[in-house]
Structures are given as C-alpha cells and as structure tokens.
Amino acid sequence: MSELSHIVTFPQALGTGIIIALDQPATQDFQDTVAAMIEHFESELSRFRDDSTVSAIAHATHGGSFEFSAHLAPLFHIYDALYCATSGAVDPLVGADLVRLGYGPDLSFEMLPEALAHNGAAHGRPCWAEAVERDGSTLRTHRAVQLDFGAAGKGFLVDMIADQIATLLEPQVSYVIDAGGDLCVRTLQPQSIALEDPQDTTQAVGTVSLSDASFCASAPSRRHWFVKNPDDPDAASDSNIANNPDSESKGSSYPPSVVRDSHLLLMHHLLNAIDGEPVRSIAATWVQVSHGGNPEIVRSHPAAWADALSTALFVTNPDHLASHLAGQVTFDCAMLHADRHASASEHFPGTFFTQK
Numbered sequence: 001m002s003e004l005s006h007i008v009t010f011p012q013a014l015g016t017g018i019i020i021a022l023d024q025p026a027t028q029d030f031q032d033t034v035a036a037m038i039e040h041f042e043s044e045l046s047r048f049r050d051d052s053t054v055s056a057i058a059h060a061t062h063g064g065s066f067e068f069s070a071h072l073a074p075l076f077h078i079y080d081a082l083y084c085a086t087s088g089a090v091d092p093l094v095g096a097d098l099v100r101l102g103y104g105p106d107l108s109f110e111m112l113p114e115a116l117a118h119n120g121a122a123h124g125r126p127c128w129a130e131a132v133e134r135d136g137s138t139l140r141t142h143r144a145v146q147l148d149f150g151a152a153g154k155g156f157l158v159d160m161i162a163d164q165i166a167t168l169l170e171p172q173v174s175y176v177i178d179a180g181g182d183l184c185v186r187t188l189q190p191q192s193i194a195l196e197d198p199q200d201t202t203q204a205v206g207t208v209s210l211s212d213a214s215f216c217a218s219a220p221s222r223r224h225w226f227v228k229n230p231d232d233p234d235a236a237s238d239s240n241i242a243n244n245p246d247s248e249s250k251g252s253s254y255p256p257s258v259v260r261d262s263h264l265l266l267m268h269h270l271l272n273a274i275d276g277e278p279v280r281s282i283a284a285t286w287v288q289v290s291h292g293g294n295p296e297i298v299r300s301h302p303a304a305w306a307d308a309l310s311t312a313l314f315v316t317n318p319d320h321l322a323s324h325l326a327g328q329v330t331f332d333c334a335m336l337h338a339d340r341h342a343s344a345s346e347h348f349p350g351t352f353f354t355q356k
Contacts, residue, residue: 003189004176013038014154015048016180020161023174023187030168034161041157044068045149047095048105054147055105058095063141073137074301075149075156082151082308083128085324088121089315090308091128091273095148100276101267102227111227111267119276127273150269155182155216155307162186162298177303181217184303185210186291195350196221198284198336205284205336208350212291214303218310219284220268229265272315284336285313288349289329305329318345 004021008031011017018038020026044053045068057066068076082090100115102108121127126145133140158177162184165175176191177184185191190211194204198221208215268278287310289302309331312321318333334344334352342352 003174004187008034010035010038014042014046014157014179016154018157018161018177018179020165021176021178022165022169024170027168030164033164033168037160037164038157040069041153041160044072045153047146047148050105054095054149057139057141058144058146060141061144063143063145065138065140068137068139070137071160072156075152075304076134076137076139078152078156078301078304078308079128079149080134081325081328082312085321086312086316087274088127088129089272089274090151090312091121092147092149092151093121093126093128093131093145094271094273094276095146096125097271097273097276098148098269099146101271101278102225103223103267103269109225109227111265116277120272120274121276122274123276125276151311152304152308154179155214156301156304158182158184158214158303158307159298159301162303166296166298182303182307183210183215184298185213185215187211195286195334195352196284199340204353205342206334206350206352208286208288208348210288210349212293213349214289214291214306215286216303216306216310217284217286218270218307218314220270220278221284224266224268226264227267229263270311270314279314281338282314282335283338283340285310286334286348286350287313288332290332302329306331309333 003023006022006025008020008026009017042049043051046052047054049055053066053068079092097119098104100112100119102110117123119125131141131143131145158179161177165173174187176187190209193208193210193215195206195208196217197203197205198219201221270279271277272279287306289306291297291302309321313333313335332345332348334342334348334350336342
C-alpha cells in the first residue's frame with residue numbers, strides 16, 4: 001500500500017478499531033463526519049452499550065416499537081435475506097445465545113447454568129421471523145429480545161464510510177478501509193492481502209489480490225474462550241481459565257489443543273442459531289464482493305454482504321447461498337475447514353499455500 005500514505009484511525013470503533021489509508025490527505029470535515037457517524041451507529045446497534053437502541057429492546061419486557069435511522073433499513077433487509085437463505089441458522093436473535101455462553105455486555109466469559117439446554121431456536125429461543133416485525137427501519141417486538149448485528153454490522157459501517165469518502169473527498173481517491181479485517185479496497189494497483197491462519201495468527205495460509213472489491217473474513221481465532229464443562233461436576237475446581245476474560249484469544253490460535261476435555265469446553269462467537277452452539281466444522285471463511293468498476297456500488301452495501309456471507313458460510317453451503325441470493329448479491333469465497341482442507345469458488349481472487 002505504498003501509495004496510501006495518509007492514515008486516519010478510529011482505534012475504539014466497534015471494539016476492533018478502523019483504519020483508513022488514502023492516497024490524499026483526509027479533510028477535517030471528513031474525519032469529524034466519520035467519527036460522528038461511528039458514534040451514532042454504535043448508539044443504535046451496539047449490544048455492549050447500555051444506552052443503545054438494541055439494549056433498550058433487550059430490556060423492554062413487554063416489547064415496543066423502536067425507530068432506527070432510515071439508512072439502516074438495508075442492513076435489516078440483509079438479515080431478512082440471510083435468515084431465509086440459511087433457514088434460520090443466521091439470526092440476529094442469537095444475541096441471547098451469546099449472552100448465555102458468556103459473551104454478553106459484561107464480557108464475563110462464564111457460561112450460564114443450563115445454557116446449552118436453552119440456546120437456539122430449536123430449544124425455544126425466539127427467532128427473527130416470529131419475534132420481530134419490521135417496517136423499513138422500525139422494529140416492533142412483543143417481549144424483550146437480545147439482538148446481535150455483528151454478522152453484517154461492521155461491514156455495513158465500512159460501506160457508510162466508503163460513501164462518505166465518495167461524497168467528501170476527491171472523486172478519484174484511492175483508499176483501503178480496514179475495520180478489523182472487513183475491507184473496502186479501491187486502488188489503482190492491486191493490494192496483496194494475507195489470509196490469516198486461524199491456527200497461528202502470525203502466519204498466513206494464502207493471499208488474495210484486490211483493487212476494486214469488498215472483502216471480509218470470519219474465524220473464531222480472535223474471539224474464543226473456555227467455559228466449565230457442564231457435564232463435569234468437578235469442573236468448578238479447575239483452572240480459572242474458564243472464568244478469566246483474559247482467556248479470550250489475543251490472536252494465539254484456533255482451534256487450540258483442547259476443544260473439549262473433562263473440565264473445559266471451548267466456545268466462540270460464530271454460532272448456528274438453530275442449536276445455539278459454536279460451529280466446529282469450519283475454521284475460517286473469506287468472501288469477496290467485487291465492485292466491478294462502479295464507484296456507486298457502495299450504496300448496494302457490498303461490504304455488509306461480504307461480512308454477512310462470511311458468517312453464513314459457517315452454517316450453509318456456498319452454492320446454496322449463491323442460488324438463494326441470486327439477484328441480490330454475487331460473491332466469491334474460500335473456506336478453511338477444521339481438518340485443514342481448503343476450498344474456493346472458481347473466481348476467488350487468491351491462492352492457498354500448499355505443503356509438498
């Protein structure tokens with residue numbers, strides 16, 4: 001990214017930080033606009049903020065009507081589409097499952113009693129299609145529900161920032177937006193980007209070359225933790241790794257050497273919303289949505305789609321997704337399975353390293 005020498009950072013945004021690299025200086029107006037946009041976005045959608053609209057929905061015992069900003073209607077549409085395409089395996093109401101597994105606003109990383117018996121739509125947890133009524137950007141509920149928009153929210157914010165670049169900066173600006181690995185790339189020269197190895201995040205399993213695309217990855221490697229195994233009556237006497245928030249991975253590896261033993265059970269944030277449990281069969285996914293040379297495509301939310309699809313690939317076959325979403329989004333993807341074999345769609349813009 002040698003030509004992208006002008007850097008703007010928002011280190012606290014969405015818990016991962018956002019970095020924008022440009023080939024021209026960013027105006028103060030642009031920086032102030034993006035900072036305000038991030039703050040407003042989090043004030044509506046963050047489940048980790050007590051003052052957010054999502055938190056208000058979680059505490060509304062009898063439900064209610066909740067108005068979000070009008071520009072968020074396409075985000076909710078993406079969740080409508082993914083809920084249908086995955087037969088409910090991607091569902092914003094997975095927020096309740098994450099809380100029970102220990103990944104709630106308090107970041108306790110302690111699983112609640114009988115969590116696995118209550119998690120998921122299969123065990124009676126409310127689901128998006130039944131518990132939430134949507135009218136544009138208005139959500140109506142009849143009880144308290146815990147929403148999590150992490151599957152597509154970060155990518156959606158990337159698209160919003162890209163739209164501000166097009167509006168407030170020079171038309172031909174080159175840039176890369178990086179929101180914790182959710183990327184929007186518009187450059188003259190292709191950018192080589194590593195595909196992080198989930199078993200060793202200091203290494204790569206391959207590379208992609210991008211110049212005009214949105215690109216997102218999903219993996220449990222940076223967000224996993226251990227809990228006490230509910231099947232072991234003596235687990236309470238085990239190491240405090242099960243209760244220590246610092247045991248959430250700081251980029252070490254996934255899967256670690258222990259996935260399940262007599263005392264500890266490995267959890268991560270990529271759940272199948274039907275059974276409410278972490279997906280064990282997939283180690284990492286990568287999705288590209290090409291811009292096709294169209295600078296207006298950011299208004300079709302390519303990064304949000306790439307973000308959402310990288311999650312959906314943990315629970316649904318890519319061919320099924322492509323067929324079900326035809327006419328809404330076209331994408332290329334790659335997957336690293338838990339047994340370390342890799343697969344990719346025909347036009348995925350990268351290669352995997354192979355061992356001889």
